[in-house]
Amino acid sequence: MIRHHLAIAAIRLTVRAAAFIAPLVTPLAAQVAAPQSLFDRARAPALAESPPLIVPVVLTSRLPDGPALHVVEHRELPLVQVTLSIAGGGRLDRDLPGLATFTANLLDEGAGKRDANALQSELAFLGASLSTGANWDATTISLKVARRNLEAALDLMADVVLRPTFAANEVRRQRDLRLASLMQQRDQPGALANLAFSQALFPAGHPYRNALGGDSASTARLDSAVVREFHRGSLRPERATFYVVGDLSAADAQRLLSTRFRGWVASGIERRPAPVLVTPTQPQGIQVILVDKPGAAQSVVIVGTTGLERTNGDFAAAEVMNTILGGSFSSRLMTNLRETKGYTYGVNSGFAYRPLPGPFSANSGVRTNVTDSSLVELFKELRAIREAPVSTEELVRAKAYITLAIPSDLESTSQIAGEMVTLANWNLPLAYLREYVERVNAVTVADVQRVAKQYLPAQSAYVVIVGDLTRIRSDIDALALGTVTVREVGSIVRE
Amino acid sequence: MQRVRPLLALGLTAGLTAGLTAGLTMSLALPAALSAQGTPLRVPVTVDTLPNGLTLIIHEDRTVPVVTTNVWYHVGSGDEKPGRTGFAHLFEHLMFMGSKNAPYPQFDRLLEAAGANNNGSTSGDRTNYYESGPASALPLMLWLEADRLGWMLETMDVAKVDLQRDVVKNERRQGVENQPYGLVEDHLAPALYPAGHPYSWSTIGSMADLSAASLDDVKSFFRMYYAPNNASIVVAGAVNPDSVRRAFREMFAEIPRGPAITRPSPAPFTVRDTLITLEDRVQLPRLYLAWHGVKEYSADDAALDIAAYVLAGARNSRLTQALVYEREIATSASAFNSSQRLDGDFQIVATARPGFALDTLKAVIDAEVRRLAAGGPTARERGQAMNSIEAQFLNRLEFSSAKADRLNAYYYATGTPDWFQQDLERYRKVTVADVQRVVRKYLNAGRVTLSVVPQGKKELAATQRIVQ
Numbered sequence: 001m002i003r004h005h006l007a008i009a010a011i012r013l014t015v016r017a018a019a020f021i022a023p024l025v026t027p028l029a030a031q032v033a034a035p036q037s038l039f040d041r042a043r044a045p046a047l048a049e050s051p052p053l054i055v056p057v058v059l060t061s062r063l064p065d066g067p068a069l070h071v072v073e074h075r076e077l078p079l080v081q082v083t084l085s086i087a088g089g090g091r092l093d094r095d096l097p098g099l100a101t102f103t104a105n106l107l108d109e110g111a112g113k114r115d116a117n118a119l120q121s122e123l124a125f126l127g128a129s130l131s132t133g134a135n136w137d138a139t140t141i142s143l144k145v146a147r148r149n150l151e152a153a154l155d156l157m158a159d160v161v162l163r164p165t166f167a168a169n170e171v172r173r174q175r176d177l178r179l180a181s182l183m184q185q186r187d188q189p190g191a192l193a194n195l196a197f198s199q200a201l202f203p204a205g206h207p208y209r210n211a212l213g214g215d216s217a218s219t220a221r222l223d224s225a226v227v228r229e230f231h232r233g234s235l236r237p238e239r240a241t242f243y244v245v246g247d248l249s250a251a252d253a254q255r256l257l258s259t260r261f262r263g264w265v266a267s268g269i270e271r272r273p274a275p276v277l278v279t280p281t282q283p284q285g286i287q288v289i290l291v292d293k294p295g296a297a298q299s300v301v302i303v304g305t306t307g308l309e310r311t312n313g314d315f316a317a318a319e320v321m322n323t324i325l326g327g328s329f330s331s332r333l334m335t336n337l338r339e340t341k342g343y344t345y346g347v348n349s350g351f352a353y354r355p356l357p358g359p360f361s362a363n364s365g366v367r368t369n370v371t372d373s374s375l376v377e378l379f380k381e382l383r384a385i386r387e388a389p390v391s392t393e394e395l396v397r398a399k400a401y402i403t404l405a406i407p408s409d410l411e412s413t414s415q416i417a418g419e420m421v422t423l424a425n426w427n428l429p430l431a432y433l434r435e436y437v438e439r440v441n442a443v444t445v446a447d448v449q450r451v452a453k454q455y456l457p458a459q460s461a462y463v464v465i466v467g468d469l470t471r472i473r474s475d476i477d478a479l480a481l482g483t484v485t486v487r488e489v490g491s492i493v494r495e
Numbered sequence: 496m497q498r499v500r501p502l503l504a505l506g507l508t509a510g511l512t513a514g515l516t517a518g519l520t521m522s523l524a525l526p527a528a529l530s531a532q533g534t535p536l537r538v539p540v541t542v543d544t545l546p547n548g549l550t551l552i553i554h555e556d557r558t559v560p561v562v563t564t565n566v567w568y569h570v571g572s573g574d575e576k577p578g579r580t581g582f583a584h585l586f587e588h589l590m591f592m593g594s595k596n597a598p599y600p601q602f603d604r605l606l607e608a609a610g611a612n613n614n615g616s617t618s619g620d621r622t623n624y625y626e627s628g629p630a631s632a633l634p635l636m637l638w639l640e641a642d643r644l645g646w647m648l649e650t651m652d653v654a655k656v657d658l659q660r661d662v663v664k665n666e667r668r669q670g671v672e673n674q675p676y677g678l679v680e681d682h683l684a685p686a687l688y689p690a691g692h693p694y695s696w697s698t699i700g701s702m703a704d705l706s707a708a709s710l711d712d713v714k715s716f717f718r719m720y721y722a723p724n725n726a727s728i729v730v731a732g733a734v735n736p737d738s739v740r741r742a743f744r745e746m747f748a749e750i751p752r753g754p755a756i757t758r759p760s761p762a763p764f765t766v767r768d769t770l771i772t773l774e775d776r777v778q779l780p781r782l783y784l785a786w787h788g789v790k791e792y793s794a795d796d797a798a799l800d801i802a803a804y805v806l807a808g809a810r811n812s813r814l815t816q817a818l819v820y821e822r823e824i825a826t827s828a829s830a831f832n833s834s835q836r837l838d839g840d841f842q843i844v845a846t847a848r849p850g851f852a853l854d855t856l857k858a859v860i861d862a863e864v865r866r867l868a869a870g871g872p873t874a875r876e877r878g879q880a881m882n883s884i885e886a887q888f889l890n891r892l893e894f895s896s897a898k899a900d901r902l903n904a905y906y907y908a909t910g911t912p913d914w915f916q917q918d919l920e921r922y923r924k925v926t927v928a929d930v931q932r933v934v935r936k937y938l939n940a941g942r943v944t945l946s947v948v949p950q951g952k953k954e955l956a957a958t959q960r961i962v963q
Contacts, residue, residue, distance in 0.1 A: 002614055002615065002616040002617075003587055003588055003591060003614055003615045003616070039742075039745040039746070041596055041638075041641075041642070041746070042596050043596075044596075044597065044601075044605055044635060044638060044639075045634035045635050045638050047609055047631050047632065047634075047635065048631040049631075050610075050629060050631055051560065076558045076893070077889060077892055077893060078534075078889075079889060079890070079893070116810065116811075116820065117810070117811045117816060117820065118811075120809055120810040120811040121809075121811045121875075121879060124809045124811070124879045124882065124883050125875070125878060125879045125882055126882065127882040127883060127885055127886035128886075129886065144890070145886075146886065146889065173820070173823060176823070176848070177819075177826055177848075180779060180826045180848055180849055181826065183778045183779070183849065184675070184777075184778050184779060186778055187675040187776050187777050187778055188675060189673060295776070296673055297668040297672035297673045298665070298668045298669055298672075298673045300673075328607055329603045329607065329613075330600060330603040330604045330607050335600065338662055338665075339600065339658070339662075340658075342657075342658050342659075342661030342662055342665070343661075343665070344662075344665050345662060345663075345665040345666040345668075345669050345670075346669075365665070365668070365669045365673065366665075367661075367664075367665060367668065396608065397604060397607050397608040398607075400607070400608050400609065400610050401607040401608070401610060403610065404609065404610020404611075404628065404629045404631075404632075405610045405611070405612065405628060405629070407559050407560050407561050407629060408561050408610075408612070408627055408628060408629070410559065411558075411559050411561055411893065411894055411895065412893035412894060413893065414893075
């Protein structure tokens with residue numbers, strides 16, 4: 001059991017840039033009391049000046065057949081992280097929600113001359129870890145391995161990227177497993193709440209209405225042919241970038257990858273995102289969506305609306321504002337709903353950044369008999385940060401929490417590669433981190449209030465509640481928040 | 496053993512990262528393989544102990560300007576009294592509720608203002624507290640830890656206990672009651688361990704016991720277990736060891752030593768064959784098979800870890816191949832050797848595909864276990880397990896927080912913080928014959944067979960029937 005789960009951190013990591021600070025820090029002798037003991041227990045130790053941010057050197061080049069290559073030498077341990085990010089991902093699903101993630105998951109279920117069993121056996125025998133996946137931005141193939149086994153592991157990675165088998169029996173097996181996993185969502189209150197929220201916010205025709213993992217109807221239509229076509233049309237060299245971090249030089253990275261990915265040539269018709277002709281549905285006032293979960297010990301609650309795009313100039317201010325609202329342990333939502341009222345184990349808020357504007361939402365799981373009170377407090381906080389300026393202390397704390405924690409997000413080879421990938425989704429280099437720190441530090445109390453007013457829901461929002469309706473329905477109705485709709489589990493999961 | 500993390504990640508975080516978690520399986524904790532066998536793993540440390548018994552372990556690593564402070568108190572849910580299950584973890588929550596010089600809510604606010612994160616966790620054997628952040632935050636981390644070790648109780652009151660009791664009950668609701676298959680631990684632990692055994696109840700505890708916890712309980716627990724002689728502190732990262740030692744002395748030396756602690760010493764026992772069926776709000780039945788295992792770091796511990804890997808540690812492992820790939824009767828299979836300080840257990844877990852009864856899964860699992868007992872693993876299987884385990888060792892060394900927690904764990908278990916290489920050697924010594932022997936010895940004994948089935952579908956539960 002842990003004190004609190006850092007759901008918050010997970011969100012922050014996706015939006016947070018990261019960097020190195022100079023390896024030499026102010027000697028501790030200057031920070032703590034001198035031997036003669038100026039130490040005074042009644043006062044918190046003063047913090048040393050934070051050293052300037054130094055961004056690691058990224059050497060950028062290109063492989064012969066098109067893919068870009070970004071290398072960071074990081075020689076702490078004899079390890080190498082190789083991440084291949086191919087732009088596209090779930091936004092290329094078009095009429096088959098879940099196709100990008102399904103194709104990605106099949107890449108390592110047999111490739112080259114090896115079936116799934118042999119491939120996994122080879123990788124594990126090398127002590128290599130290879131994973132494949134897709135998000136809304138990209139398909140990603142990620143390899144981590146000891147330097148001495150890098151060559152052999154890259155041979156397998158090249159097979160996975162260029163020569164996946166997509167054998168009919170493997171496709172069918174993985175499709176059946178996915179159908180079983182989708183079926184299990186019926187019992188997962190958090191998953192149900194997220195689905196209901198997305199279905200409310202994004203109208204038919206909008207890609208985010210669907211889950212990245214698709215639904216049972218779209219999954220039933222997946223077969224070898226559509227997967228092969230997606231692979232040909234989407235995993236193309238001109239969209240690919242390798243991020244290599246670890247115990248090797250840029251020249252070695254270039255040499256090792258060039259030989260293995262030579263001849264990666266695009267074929268077939270390039271797959272493009274379907275045009276998005278609809279915009280997120282603006283709620284009319286507060287629209288409450290209830291999902292019955294008889295006997296539930298808690299109610300899962302989401303309050304949200306459309307957020308902002310990552311390229312928006314208000315990004316830094318929005319992140320500072322959200323850190324104060326619900327993006328840190330000492331945030332207002334956590335202080336109120338958990339630490340003062342005891343309604344919940346955890347509550348958080350955040351903006352989801354995707355190719356198109358994703359949602360803003362505040363999320364919590366609250367005790368059934370305080371579901372209505374929790375909503376009152378959630379809306380109170382959403383209003384308060386719009387209506388009154390935050391304190392200077394809150395502002396300073398939030399900025400420090402964002403900027404000073406950056407080096408901790410970049411300790412390992414995988415973290416460094418991950419941050420490069422995230423930033424690259426927005427065409428930002430790692431060097432952007434310095435600018436991000438400056439932008440965060442420039443945010444004022446007035447900026448926080450302005451972005452709160454502009455982007456947070458207050459008068460109009462979607463409220464999704466998954467809980468025991470026989471116990472909460474009358475309390476929710478009594479709040480008179482706005483329109484109330486009840487959705488059946490079957491309609492949410494099936495959609 | 497650290498219990499599975501509670502739930503925000505499973506349910507609520509998905510709100511914002513649903514897209515990411517659903518599709519992108521990239522992990523920050525990927526294993527990697529070691530360099531040549533001859534290169535020893537070293538995490539150099541210095542060890543200092545104050546007259547009050549508090550131990551400081553420093554590992555200097557200036558790769559990145561980050562520092563971690565990690566405190567282990569040698570008390571866990573295994574030390575709880577009858578009628579107070581869940582107390583050690585509830586107490587962990589109270590340690591964040593302020594102390595004399597850092598009254599609530601300064602602990603979190605000061606650390607966040609310094610760019611640092613913090614958290615704590617409770618297992619059967621120990622409770623840990625950790626802060627990670629920029630190196631400049633280290634004096635603050637030490638000061639806060641000292642203040643709550645020396646001057647916490649005087650600020651404790653009934654209101655704080657009541658509040659965190661509510662929070663912990665919410666944690667239990669979220670992690671146990673509202674979670675598919677969440678109730679399993681409540682039933683598995685008392686079936687595996689005899690009444691009164693420290694591991695016979697779950698770390699989260701029962702609602703009734705959480706309700707019973709009092710301010711007096713908090714005070715006596717603190718006085719007994721939250722004492723310098725029952726703790727060790729690791730500082731790992733970009734630090735100057737001399738400065739750390741000086742700050743450590745100034746901040747912790749005056750805290751008085753606590754009483755001698757009597758550790759539980761449970762009597763030996765055997766697990767009897769037990770059949771349990773739970774009906775839950777789940778779509779797919781899930782089977783848990785659990786046997787009596789061994790203490791952590793004891794003779795057969797590493798061989799059981801390798802047995803778990805050979806059975807279900809990778810996609811090409813025996814149970815995963817048989818259940819998920821060949822027969823296609825399960826959606827997943829896993830196996831764990833959960834060894835703790837006082838004892839351990841070994842579990843195999845498999846979730847049925849729609850339409851399959853758990854007896855069908857059990858028959859295949861039993862056949863695979865028998866096959867492993869009869870022939871042992873192949874050299875290749877043992878090699879794959881070993882290479883994967885070595886990779887995990889190296890991967891862990893990338894994170895100062897992971898190193899810090901292992902240093903405290905090794906120190907408590909062996910008296911030597913830098914025990915990484917010795918730990919690795921335990922695995923290297925395991926032969927295929929060892930794996931075969933431990934499978935025969937431990938997985939051919941009494942066991943708990945627990946089925947979780949959809950409500951009204953008891954006919955899907957495992958029985959004692961032998962299905963060939």
